[in-house]
Structure formats: structure tokens, C-alpha cells
Amino acid sequence: MIVGYQTYIELLDGLIDGKEVISSGMTREVERCSLAIEKALAGNYVAVVSSGDPGIYGMAGITLELLEKQGAGDRLEVEIVPGITSANAAASSLGAALMHDFTVISLSDLLTPWEVIEKRLEAAARADFVTVLYNPVSRKRTEQIKRAREIFLRYRPRSTPVGIVRNAKRSGEEVTRTDLEGFLDNHIDMFTVVLIGSSQTYHTEKFMITPRGYNV
């Protein structure tokens, strides 16, 4: 039995033939997970489906939290199967953008106070991490990415390489290599991740590279 968000279920084309599928809309995560646990307690093998890596802003956390809250942890066996999250997928499409220390930060302040996010952006910029921004923009949230850019501009030059990847490793993938000065001129939405380079990151004609430090 397969439980998941409709959009992601559709990506499973061909892999789940003959399986019972329960799908629902976005922001119904708690409901979906409760149902999955209920079905599992009733004796079914249940797979909760998440895009990317379920353990990175995905369904792993909520599933385990609910399991714990319902005291069902002892009665069910759970396996979290890791996957390729947008950071890794996007970095590979850009070249080798994450070859040195990096941070992953979600700009969504729906579940996290903006002050906490801002503090993390500041820390990432100051300590020269390559930084991957998840959920950079939504229909209702358009200011956070501008604020993030301002914070990075305090610590890094305008020419700092930035990579923008939409639909990373999915059909219709769009890869843009640009810089901190101009990256907001590009289309950025919820299917996009933004990678801001460290002081060591550079663009070649085809690739965005953060060197590891090897003497080449």
C-alpha cells in the first residue's frame, strides 16, 4: 500500500502497478501519516512516499513523531530509505558545487520563526559555507530570498557564483549559473533550489565548482 502526496505519486509511474494507492493534497502531511500508521497497524505493508530524501524536509520526521505519539513504535517495524535530496541533485547538475563544507537552509517561515532562519543565514554567510536554500520562494513568500541575498552581500562579493536549479534531475530541469548580484532576475519558485558559493567557488564555461583543496 502506497501513501503520498499526489504530485509525487505521479512520479512513480510504472513502479507501483497493482498496489493500492492513497494520495492526498499538500499540507495534509499529518493526516497522510496517521492513515499510513493506521493501515500498518491493521497488518498492511505500507510505503509512505516522499520526493528527494524523505529524511531532508520530507516525511520521515513526521512519520516517526506520530508513531511515537501514538505509542505504536513497538508494534511496527519502520525503515527510512534515504534518497537524493535537491541539494545533491542540483549540485551535480551544476558541476561540483558542494565539494566543501556546506549548509542547507529552508527559507520557509511557515514552521520556523524568521529570526531563527536569519540567524542561520548570517552564520552560513559569515563562516564561508556553500549554502543551499530550499523553499526559496512561494506564491505568498517573495521577500525572504531578497533578505537572504542582502545578508550574503554583507560577507561576500557581488561576483560570488550562484547556481539556480529548477526541477533538479526531473523532466524539464532548468540549470542557471549566475552570481549574487543578479540571481534574483531569474525565475525562482518552490521547485527551485538556490546554491550560493563560498569564497572559493568559481564558474568555468560549463560548471560551478567549489574546490576541495587538491593541488591540481
Place this chain on the structure above:
Amino acid sequence: MIVGYQTYIELLDGLIDGKEVISSGMTREVERCSLAIEKALAGNYVAVVSSGDPGIYGMAGITLELLEKQGAGDRLEVEIVPGITSANAAASSLGAALMHDFTVISLSDLLTPWEVIEKRLEAAARADFVTVLYNPVSRKRTEQIKRAREIFLRYRPRSTPVGIVRNAKRSGEEVTRTDLEGFLDNHIDMFTVVLIGSSQTYHTEKFMITPRGYNV
């Protein structure tokens, strides 16, 4: 044609039957990549093999850097195939440890000045990131992990959850859930990653969980 470090080539058991294999020891990365480029320029299809994700402290960067340096970028088509890096693999074995903003930091000061690493540890601890430490200890490097612990203790309580995963998702995997106070009592080596929780991370009986913020 397959090029890679001997230990990783051995993990490919069965996948590369009939292919020509060129393997070499560790710290011969530049040599291996040069050879791979040479073979590709001679007209072969060449796969450079890396463990985990080649784009995270792997072979992607050095390959693209060498390609650029040799001016061979225009003559070869290169694809970086992303993979599952230790951070993701270990987090899934621990439960859902990376469900919120995180940093990945290598403690190896072979190619990076220790001051830079320490600055990043400090920033990660202060801004309440979940933090994944790569290359925590080697035969010659045993002090860095102690220093990292001291830095985190300045900002987080001794009870902060820590997860230690050795051989993540490989045979002989070892998963330990402990805390900032006592985690150095465990065996830690180059096959190990150490995950230090944020202020929100907690252990249940079976899992290490960083909540996303959902109201469960």
C-alpha cells in the same frame, strides 16, 4: 572503463563484470583523474567511481578541475551522477535526524586550515544547526573531534543528542545514539560520521528525531 580507489571498486561487486578496471590507492586522486581524462580523450567511455555522492567530498570536483586545467572541457562530455552521501544515509539509519536546517563539515585539516574549520563549527553551534561531521578522526588526527565537542558544549547542553554511524548503509553498519557529554567514549574512525543534534533534536527509544515543526 572504470577508474577508482580499490576499496570502492570492491563494493561494485557484480556491477562491472567484463569492464576494464583501473584502481589505485587512497590519496592518488589527482593521478586517477588524470588517467581517466587521458583514457576518455583517447575515445573510451570512462566512469570515475566515488563512494557516497561524488559531489560531496568526492571525485566530482577534482575531475572537473583537472578537465578545466587541461583545457579538455570542450572535447569531453561529462555527467556527474549524484548519490547518497553519508549524511543522508546515517540520518536515515538514526531515524530522522536531518529534518531541519543542517551543516556538513569535514574535520580533516589536511586540505583546509584548522582556523576555517573551527570558525564553521562555531557558526554551526551558535546558529543551532544540526551538524554532520565527516572525517571526524583518522589514525593521525584525534584531537579535532575533541575540539569540536568543546565548541558545541559552549552553546548546547551536555544532553544534546548525538548519533554515530559507522559504515552507513554498508555491511557491518553500526548505529549508536548517545549525547554530547559521552559520545567520545565510542569508537570513531574514518568510516564514521557524527551527527550532533540541534536544540530541538531528541531521542525516542529507537530513533533520533529533529522535528520539522509540524503540530503532531
